[in-house]
Amino acid sequence: MKRRDFIYLSGVGFGALMLPNMELFGNPIDPLAALNDGMDVGLKKQIADIAMNAAKSKGATYADVRIGRYLNQFVITRENRVQNVANTESFGVGIRVIANGCWGFAASNNVTKDEVAKTAERAVAVAKANAKIQGTPVELAPQKGFGEVSWKTPIEKNPFEVPVQEKTDLLLAVNAEAKNGGANFVNSMLFSINEQKYFASTDGSYIDQDIHRIYPSFVVTKIDKTSGKFQTRRSLSSPMGMGYEYLTPKEEEKVKGIVTRYKQRYDIMEDVKNATKDAAEKISAKSVEPGKYDLILDPSHLWLTIHESVGHPTELDRVLGYEANYAGTSFLTLDKWQSKKFNFGNKLVNVVADKTQPGSLGAVGYDDEGVQCGKWDLIKDGVLVNYQAIRDQAHIIGLDHSQGCCYAQSWQDVQFQRMPNVSLQPGKEKRSVDDMIKNVEKGIYIVGDGSFSIDQQRYNFQFGGQTFYEIKQGKIVGMLNDVAYQANTQEFWNSCTDLADASDYRLGGAFNDGKGQPGQSNAVSHGCPTTRFNGVNVINTARKI
Amino acid sequence: MAILTKEAAQALLKKVLTYSKADECEATLSGTEGGNIRYARNAVSTAGDVSTLNLSVSSRFGKKSAFSTINEFDDASLQKVVSRSEELAKLAPENPEVMPMLGPSDFKEAITYVPATAAMTPDTRAELVSKSIIAAKEAKLEAAGFLENSNGFTAVMNSKGLFAYNKSTDVIFSVTTRNQAGTGSGYAARGFNDVNKLDTLTATKIAASKANGSINAKAIEPGKYTVILEPVAATYMLENMFRGFDARSADEGRSFMSKPGGGTRLGEKLMDEQVTIYSDPFNPDMPAPTWNSEGQPLEKINWIDKGVVKNLAYSRYWAQQKNVKPVPGPSNVIMQGGSASLEELIKSTEKGILVSRLWYIRMVDPQTLLLTGLTRDGTFYIENGKIQFPIKNMRFNESPVIMLNNIEALGKAERSISVESYRSYLIPPMKIRDFTFTSLSDAV
Numbered sequence: 001m002k003r004r005d006f007i008y009l010s011g012v013g014f015g016a017l018m019l020p021n022m023e024l025f026g027n028p029i030d031p032l033a034a035l036n037d038g039m040d041v042g043l044k045k046q047i048a049d050i051a052m053n054a055a056k057s058k059g060a061t062y063a064d065v066r067i068g069r070y071l072n073q074f075v076i077t078r079e080n081r082v083q084n085v086a087n088t089e090s091f092g093v094g095i096r097v098i099a100n101g102c103w104g105f106a107a108s109n110n111v112t113k114d115e116v117a118k119t120a121e122r123a124v125a126v127a128k129a130n131a132k133i134q135g136t137p138v139e140l141a142p143q144k145g146f147g148e149v150s151w152k153t154p155i156e157k158n159p160f161e162v163p164v165q166e167k168t169d170l171l172l173a174v175n176a177e178a179k180n181g182g183a184n185f186v187n188s189m190l191f192s193i194n195e196q197k198y199f200a201s202t203d204g205s206y207i208d209q210d211i212h213r214i215y216p217s218f219v220v221t222k223i224d225k226t227s228g229k230f231q232t233r234r235s236l237s238s239p240m241g242m243g244y245e246y247l248t249p250k251e252e253e254k255v256k257g258i259v260t261r262y263k264q265r266y267d268i269m270e271d272v273k274n275a276t277k278d279a280a281e282k283i284s285a286k287s288v289e290p291g292k293y294d295l296i297l298d299p300s301h302l303w304l305t306i307h308e309s310v311g312h313p314t315e316l317d318r319v320l321g322y323e324a325n326y327a328g329t330s331f332l333t334l335d336k337w338q339s340k341k342f343n344f345g346n347k348l349v350n351v352v353a354d355k356t357q358p359g360s361l362g363a364v365g366y367d368d369e370g371v372q373c374g375k376w377d378l379i380k381d382g383v384l385v386n387y388q389a390i391r392d393q394a395h396i397i398g399l400d401h402s403q404g405c406c407y408a409q410s411w412q413d414v415q416f417q418r419m420p421n422v423s424l425q426p427g428k429e430k431r432s433v434d435d436m437i438k439n440v441e442k443g444i445y446i447v448g449d450g451s452f453s454i455d456q457q458r459y460n461f462q463f464g465g466q467t468f469y470e471i472k473q474g475k476i477v478g479m480l481n482d483v484a485y486q487a488n489t490q491e492f493w494n495s496c497t498d499l500a501d502a503s504d505y506r507l508g509g510a511f512n513d514g515k516g517q518p519g520q521s522n523a524v525s526h527g528c529p530t531t532r533f534n535g536v537n538v539i540n541t542a543r544k545i
Numbered sequence: 546m547a548i549l550t551k552e553a554a555q556a557l558l559k560k561v562l563t564y565s566k567a568d569e570c571e572a573t574l575s576g577t578e579g580g581n582i583r584y585a586r587n588a589v590s591t592a593g594d595v596s597t598l599n600l601s602v603s604s605r606f607g608k609k610s611a612f613s614t615i616n617e618f619d620d621a622s623l624q625k626v627v628s629r630s631e632e633l634a635k636l637a638p639e640n641p642e643v644m645p646m647l648g649p650s651d652f653k654e655a656i657t658y659v660p661a662t663a664a665m666t667p668d669t670r671a672e673l674v675s676k677s678i679i680a681a682k683e684a685k686l687e688a689a690g691f692l693e694n695s696n697g698f699t700a701v702m703n704s705k706g707l708f709a710y711n712k713s714t715d716v717i718f719s720v721t722t723r724n725q726a727g728t729g730s731g732y733a734a735r736g737f738n739d740v741n742k743l744d745t746l747t748a749t750k751i752a753a754s755k756a757n758g759s760i761n762a763k764a765i766e767p768g769k770y771t772v773i774l775e776p777v778a779a780t781y782m783l784e785n786m787f788r789g790f791d792a793r794s795a796d797e798g799r800s801f802m803s804k805p806g807g808g809t810r811l812g813e814k815l816m817d818e819q820v821t822i823y824s825d826p827f828n829p830d831m832p833a834p835t836w837n838s839e840g841q842p843l844e845k846i847n848w849i850d851k852g853v854v855k856n857l858a859y860s861r862y863w864a865q866q867k868n869v870k871p872v873p874g875p876s877n878v879i880m881q882g883g884s885a886s887l888e889e890l891i892k893s894t895e896k897g898i899l900v901s902r903l904w905y906i907r908m909v910d911p912q913t914l915l916l917t918g919l920t921r922d923g924t925f926y927i928e929n930g931k932i933q934f935p936i937k938n939m940r941f942n943e944s945p946v947i948m949l950n951n952i953e954a955l956g957k958a959e960r961s962i963s964v965e966s967y968r969s970y971l972i973p974p975m976k977i978r979d980f981t982f983t984s985l986s987d988a989v
Contacts, residue, residue, distance in 0.1 A: 027614045028633060082638040105593060109616065126592055129667055133675055135588030168638060185797065223798040228805025230798055230912060322585040324689035325721040325732075328904075331987070333727070414591055453907045453940070455919045460940055460986035462917050464909060484909060484917070486940065486984045517583050517691040518593075539983055543913040545801060545815070545946045 029089045031073065034160040038069045038091070038196055039111065041208050045148070047116050048200035051095050054117035056202065058124040060097040062140065064201040064369060065120075067093045067111060068411035071160060071194040077171040078187045079179060085164055092411040095120045099127035101137025103392075107412040141394035141402045143371055145204020151365025153212040154358065155243025159192035162244050170247070171218075174272045178220045181276035184230075188218035188272075191239075191511065193523075197368070205370040213361055213523055214246050215239035215511055216268055222279035231282035231481075233275040234466055236300050236448055237266045239511045239523065241361045255504065257433055258469060258476060259447060261300055263506050264359050278467050278479075285479035288468070290540045294443035295485060295533045296436055301465050302424070303508025303526035304449040309489040310351050311422040311526065313458035314378050316387040316397065326517050328456025331489070332384055337397070342384040345493025350425040351379040353388055355404055360421045360525035361509045368415040371404035378422065382494075390417045409520040416516060423507075423527035427499035433530045436498050443471035444483060444538065449508070451484065462486045464541070482542040487533075498532035505529045547576035547598040548663075551710040554700035557600075557618065562704055564627040567604035567634065569646045571703035573838075574600050579695035580667060582674050586687050589674070594667060604630040605646070608639040644861040647840040648705040656832040657713035659739040663696040665716070669740075670694065673718070677749040681722050684753035686729075690720035693967075694740065701840065709836045716740045717967055720749050721922065722756040723989075730989050731755025732902050732922035734777050736962035736969040738832060755901055755923035759989070762935040765926060767982040771897035771953065773890050773927070773974060776961035778903045778920075780972045784963045785908060785916055786945040787822075787878045787970075790848050792857035796867065801914040801946060802857060814853045816949040821881040822849040830960050831971040833877035843876040852949075882958030882973025890956050890976050892930040897976070899925040899932060902964065903941075914944045919986055938989075939982040951978045 048065040055063035070090045076083045092109035093116055104127025108119040171188040178186035195211040216237050223230045240246050242264070249267035254260050259274050260267070297305065313330040317323055336342035355362050355373035366372055369391055377385050391402040408415035437445065448466025455461075468480040487495075509525035549557070554574050561572040580594040603612040604627070611633035615626040674692055681688030694716040702708045719734040732755065733748040774782065786801075795802035795809035802810050825845040826833040835843050839861065847855040856872055864871035891899060901923035909915040920938045927933065956974035963970065 028612055028630075030629075030633060030636070081641060083640065083642075085637060102589075103591065105591065122594075126594065126667075129671065130582075130589045130592050133584075133589050133671060133678070135586065185799065221799055225798060225807055226805070228798070228803060228912075230803075232799075320586070321687060321689060321723070322590055324585060324687075324723055324730075325583075325691055325719055328988075329723075329727070414593070416591070451907050451909045451917065453905045453917045453919070455938065455940075455986045455988035456904055456921055457988035459988050460919065460938075460984060462909075462940060462942075462983075482910075484942075488987070518581060518693065537984070539942065541909045541915055541942065543910065543915050543944055543947065545913050545944060 027089055029087050031087045031160070031164050034071045034073070034087060034089065039067070041198065044198045045200065045206050047111060047113060048206065050113050051116040051120040052200065052202050054120040055095065055097045055124055058121050060099045060124050062098040062202055063120065064096050064199065065093060066368060066408065066411055067198040069196040070410055073160065073192045075164065075167045075171060075190040077168065077175060079175050079185065080172065082168050085168070090410060093119065094408065094411040094414070095123045096414060097123045097127055098138050099124045100131035102127045102131035102134040103138060104130065105414040138392050139395050141391045141400065143203050143391060143402065146207060146370070147204065148206045150208040152210045153241055153363065155212050155245065157244040159212065159214055159244040160194060174218055174268055177269060177272045178276045181273060182280060183220045183276045184223040185221040186218060191215040199366065199368065199370050201370045203370060207366045207370060209365055211364060212243055213239060213241050213511070214243065216247060216266065218272060220272065220275045220279045222283055224283050229283060231279050233279040233282065234448060235268070235271055235275065236261055237268065237271065238508045239361055240359055240507070241363045241525070242359050255506070258445070259467070261298060261506065281479050282467065282481060285481040287542050288480045288483045288538060288540050290538055292535045293538045294440045295536050296440065296443060296445040296471065297531050297533065298447045299506040299528045299530060300448050300508055301446045302528045302531055304452055305463055306422060306424055306526045306528060307510065307524070308452060308454045309458055309461055309492065310379065311419045311524070313489070314387050315417060315419060316389045316393045317417040319387060320396065323515065327515050331457045331459050337384050337387065340383070343382060343494065344379050344384045344490060345382045346496045347382040348427070348499055349379055349382045349493050349496055351422060352376065352425060353378050353403070353420045353422050355420045357421050357525065357527065360507055361523035362421040362525055367404040367406040368408050369402070369406040371402045371406065373404040376403060388417065388420060393417065407522055409522065413520050418515065418522040419513060419524045421525045421527070424531065426502040426505045426529040429501065431499065431501045433500055433504060436500060436530060436532055437471055437476065438474045440471045441473055444480060445469040445471055445476060459488055460486070461489065482540045483538060484541050485536045485538050487536055492533060492536065495534045495536065496531060497534050500529035547578045547596045548696060548698050549574065549576060554698070554710055555702070555708060558700060558702035561600065561602060561623050561627060562702060564624045565604065565704060567606055567631050569605040569704050571603045571646055571701065572600065573699065573701045575697065575699040577695050577697040579693065580670060581691065581693035582670050583691050584674055584678065585689035587678050587681055600626060602626050602630045604634045605643065606634050608641060608643045609634050609637045610640060610643050611637045642862045646703045646705050647707055649707050650840065650842050652709050652836045652842055655711050655713070655826060655835045656829065657711065657738055657834060659714045662694060662714035662716055662738065662740040665694045665740060673743065673745045676746040677720050680746050680749035680753060684722065684757060686722040686724055686753055686756050688720055688722050688749060690718070692718045703840070707840045709840065711834045713834065714738050716743055717962055718743055718745055718748065720752050722749065722752045724756060724760065728989055729756045729760035730922045731759065734962050734964060736960065759923045759935040762937045764937045764985055767939055767984050769979045769981055771894060771976065771978045772980040773894065773897060773899045773976050775887065775901050775974050776959050776972045777964065778900045779975050780961045780970045781903050781906055781963050781965065782916065783945050783972065784966065785906065786914055787875065789914065790857055790875065792859045793863040795857060801912060802854065809857060810854050811857055812854065815946060816849060816852040817952045818852040819952050819955055820849050820852050820949050821847065823847045823879055824875040824877050825879060826876045828879055828971065831877050831879055831969060837873050839873065841871065841873040843873055848875070879971040880958060880973060883955035885954055885956045887956055887974050890954055890974060891927055891932065893954065894927045894930060894976065897927045898936065899927055909942060914946050915942060916944065917942045938986040940984045940986060941981055942983050943981050948977050948980065953978050
């Protein structure tokens with residue numbers, strides 16, 4: 001498959017987040033070649049030392065070297081056919097330096113002793129050229145060296161060791177289930193990633209990491225030929241920082257209710273059966289009456305609202321204006337944080353940033369500038385208390401250390417501030433979803449994420465979903481169609497009145513959160529329990545052409 | 546050197562094909578040289594310089610197909626990439642949609658290459674950016690922007706005798722200027738094949754005047770308004786529709802081009818008769834390659850002609866299924882404009898809104914192509930033919946199909962880039978009645 005085709009496919013079929021020009025593809029390889037060990041860690045250290053010495057000898061005051069091997073596998077099917085199986089490998093080195101107080105970066109796919117020295121010199125030359133039009137010199141938060149350390153995603157089954165045949169068989173079985181249930185079309189896909197990253201810096205760190213992510217997904221389409229109407233229902237799976245074990249169902253990882261939803265294990269066969277029924281029901285569902293509703297939002301939906309309305313505005317680079325020309329700035333300006341009383345949401349609202357959460361997409365031992373990862377509060381009892389920062393930003397918010405939010409999508413891209421997992425904490429008291437629905441007079445229960453859009457400072461947003469259930473006098477009375485809700489971030493989070501307890505807490509997430517110019521993608525998870533928001537404005541999205 | 550001449554590329558590809566043992570083999574050689582500068586807060590934040598030369602080899606055994614890539618060009622490496630693609634093809638599952646490779650064709654030479662753009666260096670990039678920063682500082686604003694240039698070639702040859710070569714250059718520039726208080730913001734974006742057409746100083750001055758002109762914006766009630774969309778706003782709005790000129794999804798019943806009861810909307814009048822949308826690789830303002838990755842020649846083709854759906858793209862597989870001639874997808878997209886200037890469009894407006902830019906557009910309903918998004922970086926209220934005052938940004942929910950039925954007037958088409966994909970289009974400013982805004986935003 002050619003790269004452009006994949007982007008087109010993702011754009012139309014798989015509802016990825018803002019998709020930048022993805023550079024995820026490397027050289028196609030035999031699936032078995034993915035299991036080779038790659039370059040020896042001792043050799044990586046030698047090469048990194050050569051690069052750092054070359055940079056310093058040309059005048060760099062700081063240098064870091066990232067030697068990366070990025071493996072991807074896509075298995076893509078529709079109905080009864082395998083459309084594509086692609087295995088790719090990308091290997092190279094990215095070198096970042098500070099010279100004359102300015103950043104410089106260069107990369108090469110030729111990871112040899114001679115070539116890395118030249119690449120390091122190029123990075124210094126770029127820094128010196130840019131220093132001529134640079135404003136304030138870079139100020140790095142101190143970071144101790146960790147010596148030689150390593151970290152691995154704790155997986156049970158390496159997806160790259162599972163034969164391709166097993167994967168195509170599974171996806172074709174998923175498609176057959178949908179077709180047998182009456183679906184007109186079904187697309188399914190399994191995406192596996194392995195980042196083998198080696199980081200070294202002049203601070204004295206040599207960090208070797210092995211990171212896995214997996215994402216199974218499908219879309220079922222049902223068409224009513226006479227009316228010309230069509231409806232889709234996407235899988236309720238999440239991309240996870242896990243191995244192939246995610247696809248082994250476990251009863252205790254299921255959340256039963258109006259439809260089964262999933263925690264750290266996914267039952268794709270069960271979900272496709274439900275999706276096929278849902279798609280058919282959506283065709284004849286009632287069109288929503290616009291107005292104010294109390295919303296009960298499932299984690300499979302709410303993760304995206306958290307991502308857009310809490311995750312992005314607390315990114316410090318946006319607050320400072322570095323993303324002004326593309327992703328935008330933020331309404332959470334420094335004065336609001338300094339006041340220590342900016343009322344972001346209801347006091348029930350507690351949001352944490354966490355790069356250590358098991359199973360999450362953002363979980364790593366160390367970030368891409370050698371900072372050990374941790375957990376911190378962003379919103380505490382409804383008040384804005386912190387941001388997401390990296391080494392050259394920490395001093396701006398009075399921190400003496402980085403929060404470990406630095407990431408580059410590959411060896412050939414420069415690392416910059418990216419979102420950690422940002423999650424809404426569950427309610428402290430015992431509370432089930434049924435208890436929550438019982439108290440709603442006029443409401444809508446939304447499962448799954450759909451259309452999403454938010455302004456460049458993250459005030460005004462609009463979200464759709466996968467399935468919408470009407471709640472009347474504490475009971476679910478049927479499915480609705482054409483639903484989207486619009487709100488202002490601060491008003492929305494202040495209208496939060498009820499949270500389910502920890503037993504309902506689940507992760508959602510995105511493989512392709514886009515930011516930067518040229519664009520880079522970042523994988524990030526968002527956890528939350530089912531949550532209630534009162535009096536939210538719902539519009540009807542039906543039109544006729 | 547990442548850029549090979551036609552002769553050098555041809556010789557290399559010929560050699561690659563001699564190593565093939567597959568039923569069919571195709572080799573594609575592509576090279577790019579270029580770089581970028583990103584700046585924010587009136588200073589450079591990141592910069593890069595990129596040069597790549599890549600060979601991709603696709604091998605087929607019956608309906609089994611795979612490709613492999615390499616960036617080393619000694620004989621052993623060339624043999625390795627061919628044999629690896631053959632091994633992968635043997636392992637691949639059969640794909641019934643694989644079509645036989647195409648034979649030779651007489652491709653016309655494209656006009657996509659401009660030597661001045663190819664000659665750009667890190668210094669010329671820095672100079673263009675420094676002009677932008679100076680203009681921002683003079684207007685007492687902070688600029689954040691991005692400049693990227695590329696010079697590339699692609700050559701393809703296959704075992705059926707096809708050979709094609711194309712060179713192209715491109716430069717894109719975008720800038721956002723904001724005041725210190727964060728109460729005003731303006732934007733400009735430009736894209737050209739020819740860097741001589743890029744004036745970063747003037748573009749930044751336009752962004753600056755939008756920024757300073759948008760301070761103290763007033764709120765107006767959301768609802769249906771006559772809007773004038775500047776080309777950069779119209780381009781982003783219409784880009785989603787251009788992706789939908791595809792026969793297969795229409796035939797399958799899952800596109801806005803599907804006809805109720807089955808089939809496509811081909812031949813149906815779907816929009817106002819002022820709407821003509823076409824592709825033309827030889828348009829001097831918007832040149833495009835004259836062949837695509839399938840080896841099909843690209844010619845001028847109308848998609849919408851005076852509001853009527855004239856053509857949909859048929860992949861070679863789908864054309865065979867439907868027993869029609871294949872129609873390659875758009876090489877570029879051009880919407881025919883009128884003769885009015887933006888000023889004249891404003892002058893002829895009794896009450897309306899001037900929209901400088903749109904942002905974060907996403908599909909709400911693919912059946913009707915209903916989109917949502919927001920205005921950004923300069924939204925102004927017009928009354929009695931004059932801009933009266935800046936207004937706060939608003940969210941819209943509107944379908945480009947409905948919008949193109951509500952055209953009051955079109956201005957002169959100009960080259961503009963999509964603020965999300967960075968692709969260039971030739972699109973006129975347009976005056977549209979009954980454009981639907983659904984809520985206010987506090988964003989600046």
